[in-house]
Amino acid sequence: MLDETAKGVFTIAATPFLPDGTLDEASLDRMTGFYMEKGATGLTILGMMGEAGKLSADESERVIGKICARADVPVIVGVSAPGFAAIEALSKVAMDKGAAGVMVAPPSTLKTDGQIIGYFKTVAERLGEIPWVLQDFPLVTNVLIDPGVILKIVEDCPTMVMLKHEDWPGLEKISTLRAASDAGARRISILCGSGGQFLLEEMIRGADGAMTGFAYPEMMRDVVRLVSQGDETAARDVFDAYLPLVRYESQPGLGLAVRKYILAKRGAIAHDTVRAPGPKLTAATIAEIETLIARQNARLAALT
Numbered sequence: 001m002l003d004e005t006a007k008g009v010f011t012i013a014a015t016p017f018l019p020d021g022t023l024d025e026a027s028l029d030r031m032t033g034f035y036m037e038k039g040a041t042g043l044t045i046l047g048m049m050g051e052a053g054k055l056s057a058d059e060s061e062r063v064i065g066k067i068c069a070r071a072d073v074p075v076i077v078g079v080s081a082p083g084f085a086a087i088e089a090l091s092k093v094a095m096d097k098g099a100a101g102v103m104v105a106p107p108s109t110l111k112t113d114g115q116i117i118g119y120f121k122t123v124a125e126r127l128g129e130i131p132w133v134l135q136d137f138p139l140v141t142n143v144l145i146d147p148g149v150i151l152k153i154v155e156d157c158p159t160m161v162m163l164k165h166e167d168w169p170g171l172e173k174i175s176t177l178r179a180a181s182d183a184g185a186r187r188i189s190i191l192c193g194s195g196g197q198f199l200l201e202e203m204i205r206g207a208d209g210a211m212t213g214f215a216y217p218e219m220m221r222d223v224v225r226l227v228s229q230g231d232e233t234a235a236r237d238v239f240d241a242y243l244p245l246v247r248y249e250s251q252p253g254l255g256l257a258v259r260k261y262i263l264a265k266r267g268a269i270a271h272d273t274v275r276a277p278g279p280k281l282t283a284a285t286i287a288e289i290e291t292l293i294a295r296q297n298a299r300l301a302a303l304t
Contacts, residue, residue: 002074002101002131004161006189007228008041009220010076012213014260015050015063016269021276023059027269028066034268036073039221041209043071044103044164046078048140049213049256054275060090065097074100076133076211082107088126095130102127103164105135106143113149117156124157131159137166137193147176154186164211166193171205178206195250196220200239203227214246215262241299245292257281258289265293 013035016027035043045067046052046060055063068075077094079087079102091102104123110116120134134153138144145167153160167173174190181187191211192202199210200223210220219242226235249258257272257279264272274280281289 002076002133002161004186004188006042006074006162006191007208007224009039009209009217009224010042010044010074010191010211011035011040011217011220012047012049012193012211013043013045013067014213014256014263014269015046015052015055015275016260017271017273017275019271019273021273023055023062024270024273025062025066027271028063029070030270031263031268032067032070034263034266035217036071038217040073040217042074042076042100042211043067044076044078044211047103047213048078048105048137049259050078051256051275051278052078052080057090061093061097064094064099068094068098076101076103078103078105078135080105080107080135084122084126087123091127091130091132101131101133101161103133103135105137105141106145108142110143113146116143116145116149117152120153120160121156124159127159129159131161133162133164134160135164135166136170137164139166139168147173147180150177151180151185154188158186160188162189162191164193165190165202165207168194168198171198171201174202174205174207195255196223196242196246197250199223200227200235203235204232213259214242214249215259215266215268216242216245219246237303241303242296245289245296248289248292254279254281254285258285261286261289262293 016024018024077099079090190207192207193212196214209224222238260272
Protein backbone atom coordinates (compact mmCIF):
# COMPACT_ATOMS: atom_id res chain seq x y z
CA MET A 1 0.00 0.00 0.00
CA LEU A 2 1.14 3.52 -0.78
CA ASP A 3 2.35 5.59 2.18
CA GLU A 4 4.14 8.83 3.05
CA THR A 5 7.59 7.33 2.48
CA ALA A 6 7.17 6.92 -1.29
CA LYS A 7 10.08 8.33 -3.29
CA GLY A 8 11.89 7.93 -6.58
CA VAL A 9 10.26 8.00 -10.01
CA PHE A 10 6.58 7.17 -10.47
CA THR A 11 6.33 7.40 -14.25
CA ILE A 12 3.06 8.67 -15.67
CA ALA A 13 2.26 5.89 -18.12
CA ALA A 14 0.95 6.53 -21.60
CA THR A 15 -2.01 4.50 -22.85
CA PRO A 16 -1.04 2.72 -26.08
CA PHE A 17 -3.47 2.43 -28.98
CA LEU A 18 -3.42 0.60 -32.30
CA PRO A 19 -3.51 2.69 -35.49
CA ASP A 20 -7.31 2.33 -35.63
CA GLY A 21 -7.61 3.81 -32.13
CA THR A 22 -8.43 0.61 -30.27
CA LEU A 23 -6.61 -0.27 -27.07
CA ASP A 24 -3.23 -1.96 -27.66
CA GLU A 25 -3.15 -4.45 -24.80
CA ALA A 26 0.06 -6.12 -25.95
CA SER A 27 1.89 -2.80 -25.68
CA LEU A 28 0.65 -2.38 -22.11
CA ASP A 29 2.91 -5.26 -21.08
CA ARG A 30 5.81 -4.01 -23.20
CA MET A 31 5.50 -0.45 -21.90
CA THR A 32 5.32 -1.52 -18.26
CA GLY A 33 8.50 -3.54 -18.64
CA PHE A 34 10.21 -0.62 -20.39
CA TYR A 35 9.40 1.82 -17.61
CA MET A 36 10.70 -0.52 -14.94
CA GLU A 37 13.85 -1.27 -16.94
CA LYS A 38 14.56 2.46 -17.19
CA GLY A 39 14.33 2.99 -13.45
CA ALA A 40 10.70 3.60 -12.50
CA THR A 41 10.11 2.84 -8.83
CA GLY A 42 6.35 3.19 -9.37
CA LEU A 43 3.81 3.79 -12.12
CA THR A 44 0.85 6.15 -12.32
CA ILE A 45 -1.83 5.19 -14.82
CA LEU A 46 -5.02 6.79 -16.16
CA GLY A 47 -3.64 10.25 -15.59
CA MET A 48 -4.34 13.32 -17.69
CA MET A 49 -1.51 12.43 -20.08
CA GLY A 50 -2.70 8.82 -20.08
CA GLU A 51 -5.79 9.88 -22.07
CA ALA A 52 -8.00 8.59 -19.27
CA GLY A 53 -10.90 10.78 -20.39
CA LYS A 54 -10.96 9.01 -23.77
CA LEU A 55 -11.37 5.52 -22.30
CA SER A 56 -14.57 3.63 -21.63
CA ALA A 57 -15.12 2.15 -18.18
CA ASP A 58 -14.33 -1.31 -19.56
CA GLU A 59 -11.11 -0.08 -21.17
CA SER A 60 -10.04 1.62 -17.95
CA GLU A 61 -10.55 -1.61 -16.06
CA ARG A 62 -8.54 -3.56 -18.63
CA VAL A 63 -5.67 -1.09 -18.46
CA ILE A 64 -5.60 -1.29 -14.66
CA GLY A 65 -5.69 -5.08 -14.69
CA LYS A 66 -2.96 -5.50 -17.31
CA ILE A 67 -0.51 -3.05 -15.76
CA CYS A 68 -1.06 -4.13 -12.16
CA ALA A 69 -0.53 -7.75 -13.17
CA ARG A 70 2.73 -6.94 -14.98
CA ALA A 71 4.26 -4.34 -12.66
CA ASP A 72 6.73 -5.24 -9.94
CA VAL A 73 6.45 -1.71 -8.54
CA PRO A 74 3.57 0.16 -6.85
CA VAL A 75 0.83 1.38 -9.21
CA ILE A 76 -1.24 4.50 -8.58
CA VAL A 77 -4.47 4.88 -10.54
CA GLY A 78 -5.95 8.23 -11.51
CA VAL A 79 -9.62 8.21 -10.51
CA SER A 80 -10.61 11.87 -10.92
CA ALA A 81 -14.23 12.28 -11.99
CA PRO A 82 -17.04 14.84 -11.71
CA GLY A 83 -18.85 12.90 -8.98
CA PHE A 84 -17.88 10.99 -5.86
CA ALA A 85 -19.70 7.82 -6.91
CA ALA A 86 -17.49 7.42 -9.98
CA ILE A 87 -14.34 8.11 -7.93
CA GLU A 88 -15.36 5.54 -5.36
CA ALA A 89 -16.28 2.91 -7.96
CA LEU A 90 -13.06 3.17 -9.98
CA SER A 91 -11.00 3.25 -6.78
CA LYS A 92 -12.54 -0.05 -5.71
CA VAL A 93 -11.75 -1.59 -9.09
CA ALA A 94 -8.17 -0.32 -8.87
CA MET A 95 -7.52 -1.69 -5.40
CA ASP A 96 -9.19 -5.02 -6.19
CA LYS A 97 -6.80 -5.40 -9.13
CA GLY A 98 -3.71 -4.71 -7.04
CA ALA A 99 -3.12 -0.96 -7.14
CA ALA A 100 -1.20 0.65 -4.26
CA GLY A 101 -3.37 3.77 -4.15
CA VAL A 102 -5.33 6.30 -6.20
CA MET A 103 -4.94 9.90 -7.32
CA VAL A 104 -7.60 12.63 -7.28
CA ALA A 105 -7.53 16.10 -8.83
CA PRO A 106 -9.96 18.82 -7.72
CA PRO A 107 -12.84 19.71 -10.05
CA SER A 108 -12.74 23.19 -11.57
CA THR A 109 -15.92 24.14 -9.69
CA LEU A 110 -13.99 24.65 -6.44
CA LYS A 111 -13.40 28.35 -5.83
CA THR A 112 -12.69 28.89 -2.14
CA ASP A 113 -10.32 27.38 0.40
CA GLY A 114 -13.27 26.03 2.35
CA GLN A 115 -14.69 24.31 -0.73
CA ILE A 116 -11.33 22.70 -1.49
CA ILE A 117 -10.87 21.45 2.08
CA GLY A 118 -14.45 20.16 2.21
CA TYR A 119 -14.13 18.41 -1.15
CA PHE A 120 -11.04 16.45 -0.20
CA LYS A 121 -12.42 15.62 3.23
CA THR A 122 -15.36 14.01 1.45
CA VAL A 123 -12.95 12.19 -0.90
CA ALA A 124 -11.16 10.74 2.12
CA GLU A 125 -14.44 9.69 3.71
CA ARG A 126 -15.67 8.00 0.52
CA LEU A 127 -12.38 6.18 -0.07
CA GLY A 128 -12.17 4.83 3.47
CA GLU A 129 -8.82 3.13 4.06
CA ILE A 130 -7.56 3.60 0.49
CA PRO A 131 -4.40 5.76 0.41
CA TRP A 132 -4.62 8.62 -2.04
CA VAL A 133 -2.65 11.31 -3.82
CA LEU A 134 -3.78 14.92 -4.18
CA GLN A 135 -2.98 16.14 -7.70
CA ASP A 136 -2.22 19.85 -7.55
CA PHE A 137 -2.17 21.01 -11.19
CA PRO A 138 -3.77 24.48 -11.31
CA LEU A 139 -2.68 25.14 -14.90
CA VAL A 140 -5.19 22.47 -15.97
CA THR A 141 -7.74 22.34 -13.13
CA ASN A 142 -7.91 26.13 -12.58
CA VAL A 143 -7.98 25.40 -8.84
CA LEU A 144 -5.33 27.25 -6.83
CA ILE A 145 -4.47 25.41 -3.63
CA ASP A 146 -2.54 27.43 -1.06
CA PRO A 147 0.10 25.60 1.01
CA GLY A 148 -1.97 26.29 4.13
CA VAL A 149 -4.93 24.52 2.52
CA ILE A 150 -2.75 21.50 1.68
CA LEU A 151 -1.53 21.39 5.27
CA LYS A 152 -5.12 21.47 6.53
CA ILE A 153 -6.00 18.54 4.23
CA VAL A 154 -2.91 16.69 5.51
CA GLU A 155 -4.12 17.30 9.07
CA ASP A 156 -7.73 16.28 8.39
CA CYS A 157 -7.10 13.31 6.10
CA PRO A 158 -4.58 10.70 7.31
CA THR A 159 -5.08 8.65 4.14
CA MET A 160 -3.79 11.51 1.98
CA VAL A 161 -0.18 10.34 1.77
CA MET A 162 1.23 12.13 -1.28
CA LEU A 163 1.10 15.42 -3.14
CA LYS A 164 1.57 15.36 -6.89
CA HIS A 165 3.06 18.80 -7.21
CA GLU A 166 2.50 20.50 -10.57
CA ASP A 167 2.06 24.11 -9.59
CA TRP A 168 4.03 26.52 -11.74
CA PRO A 169 5.74 28.47 -10.35
CA GLY A 170 5.65 26.22 -7.34
CA LEU A 171 9.10 25.90 -5.83
CA GLU A 172 8.18 28.09 -2.87
CA LYS A 173 5.22 25.81 -2.18
CA ILE A 174 7.60 22.85 -1.74
CA SER A 175 9.78 24.88 0.61
CA THR A 176 6.77 25.97 2.66
CA LEU A 177 5.43 22.43 2.99
CA ARG A 178 8.82 21.05 4.00
CA ALA A 179 9.32 23.82 6.55
CA ALA A 180 5.93 22.93 8.04
CA SER A 181 6.81 19.25 8.33
CA ASP A 182 10.17 20.17 9.88
CA ALA A 183 8.17 22.14 12.45
CA GLY A 184 5.97 19.16 13.32
CA ALA A 185 3.28 18.79 10.63
CA ARG A 186 2.81 15.31 9.21
CA ARG A 187 5.34 14.79 6.44
CA ILE A 188 3.87 13.48 3.19
CA SER A 189 5.59 12.36 0.02
CA ILE A 190 5.96 15.06 -2.65
CA LEU A 191 6.49 13.89 -6.21
CA CYS A 192 6.64 16.45 -9.00
CA GLY A 193 5.25 16.63 -12.51
CA SER A 194 5.21 19.29 -15.25
CA GLY A 195 7.14 17.06 -17.62
CA GLY A 196 10.25 17.21 -15.43
CA GLN A 197 10.95 20.82 -16.43
CA PHE A 198 11.88 21.86 -12.88
CA LEU A 199 12.86 18.48 -11.42
CA LEU A 200 16.36 19.52 -10.43
CA GLU A 201 15.19 22.56 -8.46
CA GLU A 202 12.24 20.63 -7.04
CA MET A 203 14.55 17.95 -5.65
CA ILE A 204 16.83 20.56 -4.12
CA ARG A 205 13.80 22.21 -2.49
CA GLY A 206 12.87 18.93 -0.79
CA ALA A 207 10.75 16.87 -3.19
CA ASP A 208 11.00 13.09 -2.92
CA GLY A 209 11.08 12.43 -6.65
CA ALA A 210 9.18 12.71 -9.91
CA MET A 211 5.73 11.74 -11.09
CA THR A 212 5.63 12.66 -14.73
CA GLY A 213 5.88 11.06 -18.15
CA PHE A 214 8.97 12.26 -19.99
CA ALA A 215 9.92 9.71 -22.67
CA TYR A 216 13.32 9.17 -21.05
CA PRO A 217 12.54 7.97 -17.50
CA GLU A 218 16.24 7.38 -16.94
CA MET A 219 16.76 11.15 -16.81
CA MET A 220 14.43 11.39 -13.84
CA ARG A 221 15.98 8.28 -12.26
CA ASP A 222 19.49 9.73 -12.48
CA VAL A 223 18.60 13.26 -11.37
CA VAL A 224 16.66 11.98 -8.35
CA ARG A 225 19.46 9.58 -7.43
CA LEU A 226 22.27 12.10 -7.82
CA VAL A 227 20.54 14.86 -5.86
CA SER A 228 19.67 12.35 -3.13
CA GLN A 229 23.36 11.38 -2.99
CA GLY A 230 24.36 15.04 -2.69
CA ASP A 231 26.05 15.23 -6.09
CA GLU A 232 24.32 18.34 -7.39
CA THR A 233 26.92 19.03 -10.07
CA ALA A 234 26.49 15.63 -11.71
CA ALA A 235 22.72 15.96 -11.42
CA ARG A 236 22.87 19.30 -13.23
CA ASP A 237 25.02 17.82 -15.99
CA VAL A 238 22.50 15.04 -16.60
CA PHE A 239 19.52 17.37 -16.39
CA ASP A 240 21.07 19.87 -18.81
CA ALA A 241 21.72 17.13 -21.36
CA TYR A 242 18.02 16.27 -21.55
CA LEU A 243 16.54 19.73 -21.03
CA PRO A 244 16.02 20.76 -24.71
CA LEU A 245 13.90 17.66 -25.33
CA VAL A 246 12.08 18.09 -22.01
CA ARG A 247 11.17 21.59 -23.17
CA TYR A 248 10.00 20.39 -26.57
CA GLU A 249 7.92 17.56 -25.13
CA SER A 250 6.23 19.95 -22.72
CA GLN A 251 4.38 21.89 -25.43
CA PRO A 252 0.69 22.23 -24.52
CA GLY A 253 -1.51 20.29 -26.89
CA LEU A 254 1.36 18.60 -28.74
CA GLY A 255 3.42 17.11 -25.94
CA LEU A 256 1.64 13.76 -25.74
CA ALA A 257 2.07 13.14 -29.46
CA VAL A 258 5.78 13.95 -29.13
CA ARG A 259 6.10 11.64 -26.14
CA LYS A 260 4.34 8.78 -27.89
CA TYR A 261 6.49 9.20 -31.00
CA ILE A 262 9.63 8.84 -28.89
CA LEU A 263 8.22 5.93 -26.87
CA ALA A 264 7.41 4.10 -30.10
CA LYS A 265 10.85 4.91 -31.49
CA ARG A 266 12.40 3.46 -28.32
CA GLY A 267 10.30 0.29 -28.58
CA ALA A 268 8.21 0.93 -25.48
CA ILE A 269 4.94 0.86 -27.47
CA ALA A 270 4.16 -0.47 -30.93
CA HIS A 271 2.45 2.63 -32.30
CA ASP A 272 2.50 6.36 -31.55
CA THR A 273 -1.28 6.71 -31.93
CA VAL A 274 -2.97 9.45 -29.94
CA ARG A 275 -6.67 8.59 -29.67
CA ALA A 276 -8.95 11.13 -31.33
CA PRO A 277 -9.32 13.95 -30.75
CA GLY A 278 -5.59 14.47 -30.79
CA PRO A 279 -2.80 15.98 -32.88
CA LYS A 280 -0.69 14.26 -35.54
CA LEU A 281 2.96 15.15 -35.98
CA THR A 282 4.06 16.79 -39.20
CA ALA A 283 7.28 15.93 -41.01
CA ALA A 284 8.80 19.19 -39.80
CA THR A 285 7.98 18.38 -36.18
CA ILE A 286 9.44 14.88 -36.49
CA ALA A 287 12.63 16.32 -37.97
CA GLU A 288 12.95 18.67 -35.00
CA ILE A 289 12.47 15.79 -32.55
CA GLU A 290 15.12 13.71 -34.33
CA THR A 291 17.58 16.61 -34.19
CA LEU A 292 16.98 17.05 -30.47
CA ILE A 293 17.45 13.31 -29.83
CA ALA A 294 20.72 13.26 -31.78
CA ARG A 295 22.09 16.26 -29.92
CA GLN A 296 20.92 14.79 -26.60
CA ASN A 297 22.76 11.54 -27.33
CA ALA A 298 25.93 13.50 -28.13
CA ARG A 299 25.73 15.42 -24.86
CA LEU A 300 25.19 12.23 -22.88
CA ALA A 301 28.12 10.54 -24.59
CA ALA A 302 30.33 13.46 -23.57
CA LEU A 303 29.42 12.83 -19.92
CA THR A 304 30.68 9.26 -19.92
